[in-house]
Amino acid sequence: MADKRTYSSPPRRVALFVTCMVDMIYPEVGVATVELLERHGVEVVFPLEQTCCGQPAFNAGFWDEARPLARRFVDIFEPLLRTKQIDAVVAPSGSCTAMTSHFYRQLLAEEPGYPERAALLAAATFELTEFLVDVLGVEGVDAQFTGRLTYHGCCHLLRELGIDRQPRALLQQVDGAEWVALNGAEECCGFGGLFAVKNSGISTAMGNRKVQNLVRSDADVVALCDVSCMTHINGLLSRQGERCRAVHIAQVLANQVDVRPRTLPEPPAQPLEKPRRWQDTT
């Protein structure tokens, strides 16, 4: 985006804005994000005060309830940036990045002092793949994946932040992946936050379109950049007994995802490998 900060030397230290959904439901996505950033020579700090950016309340029209959360978010991250303790904020989510870097402008417009601080923060807040490709200039990823892989462009990522080329470029470099095309890859999956509950019929119909397209694509895994959309797509796939799964792109890039080729026979019953945790080799 035009108003993003540019770096004369590569950023050394970033704060992770992990997002509440990753923190509470998908910690492995946070782990993968940290691994990726550290792999590319960036030190990660994690401000423990962070909770939710306020998007659910904001999108539902409860701006008075969202505002304290927005102020709180700015109070946590902006001083770190201003005092140069960090060079950037990185989040494994297009939606939460859009909330803090686009919609805070609208939400905090009347809060004395905050618009300027929110703007400073917005300029240095990046979605993970945007940070890896545009800021760090990552070209090679050390990732392997056996199976058919495709990509779904989440709405806020694609249309609020204009990020599409970056995640696709990273996925193209995954070794061993067979790339398959997904029809309607840029169409909404129907999640939309509370929309999925308040308008569940429409939301499900939209999601079923996505499921149909995924099944037709014959992909084993669809990578995406938001765990919210991932939850919706997986919720439908799981309920309908489909084999395809949505995973966060960080999981693919950090080698957390393993798909057995379909041609191999079912292995004898064995306990599943435990989800990978930290790789602490240092």
Add this chain to the structure above:
Amino acid sequence: MSTSAIDLSLPYKKRVDDALHNQQLKVALDRATGRMAGQRVAAMGAVDAPRLRAQVRQMKEHVLRTWPELLEQLETQVTANGGHVHWAKEAADLQRIVVEIARKANVQKVVKAKSMATEEVHLNQALQRAGLKVVETDLGEYIIQLAGEPPSHIVAPVIHRRVEDIAAIFQRELDMPPTLDPQVICGVARGVLRKEFLSAEMGISGCNFAIAETGTCCIVTNEGNGRMTSTLPRVYVVVMGLEKLVPTVEDAFLQYQALCRSSTGQQCSVYLSMTSGPRKPGDVDGPEEFHLVLLDNGRLDMLAKGYGEALCCIRCGACLNVCPVYREIGGHAYGSTYSGPIGAVISPNIHLEVTDVDKLPYASSLCGACRDACPVQIDLPRMLLELRRDVVEAEGATLFDRAAMQGFSKMMQSRSSYESAGKLGSLASNVLARLSGGNLTFLPGPLSPWTASRDLPPLARHSFREQWQQRRAARKQIV
């Protein structure tokens, strides 16, 4: 078999449910929206679309900045050309004005070209109450008039019907022999409508744009019905929303470009009919009387309320065709003359009677496809968000939602309450998930709509922050 259209007066939830369960509707919408969206992409791709969009936007913003002056200029020009200009503040005013014109000119029959503004104020019903016969002459509008339905799309009024349904309507209403050949069906309509054109004393049309500097009203059609409506009857009445205004002839063609390419994906329409006034001595055709009725119906207030951006809309329907919500439920489920994303913004703002109008801004996943498709770059998601805020501020939210949001906000304002809630949630959701085999397949109360069609994973046993702190502790020990 054709099923009945969705009743607009039903509650929102019922309208949506009816739409989602209507298989014919699904087929009709799939066929048409996909085709129109694809054609738009091709037609806009053939020109410098970013430049065209920026130019049209700039022009429409200029119109809003100089609105009163341009309207006065339009009135002066139309009057100078020998036409009459009328100002209608509300729906009732417009009805009264048009009925009055018809009475004075001793009109029995009215032919109409497409007009959303007249739909908005229910003009047909008012004319019929006054004893006039009204015939819609746009093919789509004619079909739904026969079926007794309102339009369900800004430019494709009968988009909710498949060709099979339309054939059934013609067989029933016009004694057409069974056929699914669109040419034959069109031929039947043409035969009927030609007689109506030749016998009507009054023509009424909408207005795609009116040129202030020349006092010219323009209508964009593909069927030629607009031209016949504006030239054959003795009296021609144009009904125009106050915002459908362009300053110059050059601007008119700019908007025309954007309109044709974005609505039907054409380079230009088959007809562009321009009327600057009544027939002049020596003219071979044209109406003896020309009236322009300008309709406010809440449009001026819309600017004052901060939703002026929506007045830049040129009614191309592109946002409907790309909207994933519209594609599932069609136009009638919105319950308003104006549907889709732009309808969800306009309907609560102008003076329309729409059941559950407060629900419309929520009928969107905020995916932003509409903004990308809009030839005027209207930021529809931003306005939908602001309308939701207005609903909440006007105490439109349920007590339960309000309490839930306040609780959510309070919980998220403190690290300790967030972490405690996370621990509790993890414990509870993992117990529930174990009962149902790994994922949550049943959730109670307000979350039950999620699990009606979708599974949900439980919260992690150990949150990211727990794992982070453990790692930090472990690292310290190593050092």
